[in-house]
Amino acid sequence: MLSSNETSSCINTGDTTWVLISSILVLSMMPALAFFEAGLLKSINTVSLVTQIIGGTSILSVMWHLIGYTLVFGHTYAGVIGSFSNILMLDVPYDDCSRHSPNIPAALFGFFEMMFAAISPLLITGAFAERLCYKAFILFIIGWELFIYYPVAHWIWGDGWLNKNFEVQDFAGGIVIHTTSGVSALICGVILGQRKDFDKYNGEFPPSNLPLAALGGALLWTSWFGFNAGSALQSGALAVSTVVTTQRAAVTSGVVWLIISWIRHKPSATAVLNGVIAGLAGITPASGYIDPQYGAVIGVILGFASYLSIFLFKHKLRIDDALDVSSVHGITGIVGSLAIGFFGQKSFNEDGRDGLFFGSHSPYLLGVQAMAVVVTGSWSAIITIILLKLIDKSVGLKVSFDDEIGLDEGEHGEQAYEWRNSIIEPQITEQQIHSIIRGSVSHHIQQEQRRLSLIAPPTMTNPSLNRRINVVHQTSKLEETL
The missing domain is CATH 1.10.287 (Helix Hairpins)
Structure with missing residues (x-):
């Protein structure tokens, strides 16, 4: 270790500062996600969502320190999974860089990546909300992290086969995070079945607290700039273009959702919130590889794709994905990952490649991106089915108490709102x-x-x-x- 007044010559203090701030921004996405989902679902399940997300964040962070970092970024075993060379994050220096982080301390890179590992399976809570018992939830996120997130992250961001052999591009998690969690969300909706009164509300249950959901959505929006631009691992021009691209995609997608909801009925607050989140999620993989001008074009595509896919999954196929994770995150993650194959420009990122519309107009990158989406999506679907079947046989999946009591009382013995006491008092x-x-x-x-x-x-x-x-x-x- 260097003395307290010394730093390695590889460490850039400006880049280090930006990634530190970005790490904290991404951490704030956890409570933001809890607020967002709680406000859109029944008030009697608020504590359940908070406990799932905050408890899940803690468990997944511990896992990352124990084995996650080394399985993702350790030296590879046949391109499939990392070695145990950095178990317990041993030999990960605080005062030196690594091959994955040439300008910032290796330990900071590990801390930043821990946030991605923690939030990925928690996105699926919006799909199985109000149905999954807490024991099943704990087993599911642990299994999902071990058998889906760690391998896929190693394949694409570590020394895995999709990175080394094909140079698959995923700037901040469109494939690693949103495609995998979106596919798993759809599987969860199919296996867990519909909630009570699904047909009564046609799958669109009324939100319990829109201001709370708006607060959560605003915090997610703010934090997403750390999520995407922090992935540049530097504070220069690449981070700036990523921020601008992210914002343009978010607002254009939000406008698409707002207009469609207005045409159908009235301008909906829930719609514009979901539209912005869809744009943020969809631009994630491409944000560091494209000209920001094309961020708006992709945002429009993301808005239409996510909105229309809800009609397919929820209204045509009658799949109860409670908060449309499969559409808002999954479909958009796939679209954004494929968009790199069209709009990618090496001039915006020297580690990138030119897509179909630029350079030599080669379809190679598009083909590689499509292959990666199919492989990771299929892997996520298969493992999710296996996990849910095993958990159902061991501890059961769905809650067994009266739906009117809610998960808060039935699973946690706590209430989010005191006025609920009046509901359960004798007549x-x-x-x-x-x-x-x-x-x-x-x-x-x-x-x-x-x-x-x-x-x-x-x-x-x-x-x-x-x-x-x-x-x-x-x-x-x-x-x-x-």
Whole structure:
């Protein structure tokens, strides 16, 4: 280790500062995701979502420190998975760089990548929300991380076969994160089945707290700049172009969703929130490889693709993906990953390649991207099916208590909102109803009498005041009757 006043010559302090900030921004996506999902789902399942996401973040972060980093970025075993050379993150220096992070400390790179590993399976909570029991949830995210995220991340971002043999491009996780989680979300929706009243609401359940969802969506939007631009691992021109590309795709996709919702019925807050998230997710893989001008074009495509896919999955196939993760993240992740094959420009990233529209107009990159999407999507689907079947046989998948109680009470014994207590109290008696009415009437009479006492005595020339006094007298008789 170097002394406290020394740094390795490879470390750039500006780049290090930017990646530190980006890491913290990505960490804030965890509570943002909890707020976003809780606001769009039933209030009686709020605690469940918070516990799943915050508890899941903690578990997945511990896993990353124990074995995750080394399985993803360790030296490869036949291009399939990393070695155990950095188990417990041993020999990962804080004062020197690595082959994966040439300008920042290797430990910071590991910390930044931990955030991606933590949030990836948590995106699927929006698909199986309000149905999966907590034991099954814990087993699922652990299995998903071990058998889907770690291998796929190694294949594309580590020394794996898709990277070394084909140079598959995924700047910030369109394939590694959004394609895999989106495919898994669709499988979860199929296997877990529909929630109660799915047909009543045609799959579009009313949100319980739109301001909370908007707060979560705004935090996700802000954090996404660290998610995408932080993946540049530097604070220069590449980070700037990535930020601009990300914003253009997000807002154009949001406008598409807003217009469609307005044409169908009325301009919807839920729609524009989902539209922005769809644009953010979809531009993730391409954000560091394309001209920002094309970010807007891709954003329009992402908006239409994600919105229309909901009609296919939810309204035609009747799959209950609660918050449309398969469309907002999965379809957009696939579209954005393929978009690199068309719009990629080596001039914006020396590690990239020219797509079909640039350079020699070669279709090679498009073919490679399509192959990677098919391989990783298929792998994610197969492993998800196996995981759900095994968990169902061991601890069961779905909750078994009354839907009206909710996961908060049934699974965690806690409530998000105190007013829920009034719902589970015994039915109010007739005597209590009369008592409440008498109290309200008495309070009204007392207020009127105090008000009238401040006004001059009634006269024949003040009929309005006389009428008010008569009303008070009549109300007093009503109180005596009660």
